[in-house]
Amino acid sequence: MTVTPSRSVGLACGHYDRGECRSCGWLDRAYVDQLAAKDAHARSLLSRWADVEWLAPAASRREGFRNKAKMVVAGTADAPTLGILDPRGRGVDLRDCPLHEPAIVAALPALAEFVGRSRLEPYDVATRRGELKHLLVTAAPSGELMARLVLRSEEGVARIRKHLDVLQDDLPALAVVSVNLQPAHAALLEGDREIPLTASQTLAMRVNGIDLHLRPQSFFQTNTAVAAELYRQARAWVSEVDVDEAWDLYCGVGGFALHLAGADGAGAPARHVTGVEVSASAVESARRTAAEVGASARFLVGDATTAAAELGTAPDLVVVNPPRRGIGEELATWLERSPDVRTVLYSSCNATTLARDLATMPTLRPVRAQVLDMFPHTGHHEVLTLLRRA
Secondary structure, three states: OOOOOOOOEOOOOHHHHOOOOOOOOOOOOEHHHHHHHHHHHHHHHOOOOOOOEEOOOEOOOOOOOEOEEEEEEEEOOOOEEEEEEOOOOOEEEOOOOOOEOHHHHHHHHHHHHHHHHOOOOEOEOOOOEOOEEEEEEEEOOOOOEEEEEEEOOOOOHHHHHHHHHHHHHHOOOEEEEEEEEOOOOOOOOOOOEEEEOOOOOOEEEEEOOEEEEEOOOOOOOOEHHHHHHHHHHHHHHHHOOOOOEEEEEOOOOOHHHHHHOOOOOOOOOOOEEEEEEOOHHHHHHHHHHHHHHOOOEEEEEOOHHHHHHHOOOOOOEEEEOOOOOOOHHHHHHHHHOOOOOOEEEEEEOOHHHHHHHHHOOOOEEEEEEEEEOOOOOOOOOEEEEEEEEO
8 A cells, every 4th residue: 555645744643743753763754754764764674686676665644553452551550541651661551643543542441441350450660569460452353352461470360351341342343352471570571471361372464365364472463453554565577586495484474475385366477485494373364364365375384494404405585574683694694595595575664684684685686676665654664675586
């Protein structure tokens, strides 16, 4: 989805104006200028490859685009704040944050009431007392919701179960609820252990006609519309290349893999894709989607770098979508030394590490690139790059 940017400020936000929240550091920039700055930044980092064909950057909606709310819970059980902490450790309530999708904004008051009804005392960082640390809410395109309560211990789980029916009556769209345990006094959003509270533990994120099944601890892009454009662009570029087999490393719940396997029914040639992801829950979700749509795709649990060296004969195409640290020297070197890999599709949320990794692969030259504004009002963005063997 390409949106025509406005010349006005990025977005009107009282919290930003009052200095209560500065998470959106570019909020006072006109959105068209934000987009131009991100495009210029990516181009400058990849300037050594002068023959890259740059597509116009893909814009986002300026508000109501974020499909996940990561709310720090503070205050008291009777009067909780859902948002962030100020420099003194006090809660700043951001229930009306204009970035969140409308379904999330509409649900947060009922979830705040549920905190009081369940007598969940918010965790106080200074005293290290309390139980409820974070509330994580995800909205699917259908309007269905996933809510995760991050607790310090199991102490409040029984009360949550007791009052869950009332919450679901208040929020009929609430499809998935779970408790995550994060006992450490540390700046960690969540812990390893998840306690399911509803029969369903997957949220269907419908993207380009494919239901990508999101489980509580699985990663998904926070901007669904821009993610859909990212996958469409990847599919379009790959459709111009003669590819019979592909690997999708860091595959998550299978977004790239399933699009490249033709699961969206967009007329792309069917090809066999192998996805690799370290998260077992994400792999389980990807396998479910592949079975539902009959895609020629298999998904394996494993480390991307290790799998690349162990899977056997390298394919025609490799997709990499790493975290901000990039793919690193070992995987970049393996790609460089694998002549059977003729094409690489690199989706990066950090153009600095992207440029570093590209320098390690001199015979895999970038030929096309595009900035996709996954994170409006910040300096962050996604860059999709198509590499071909020289």
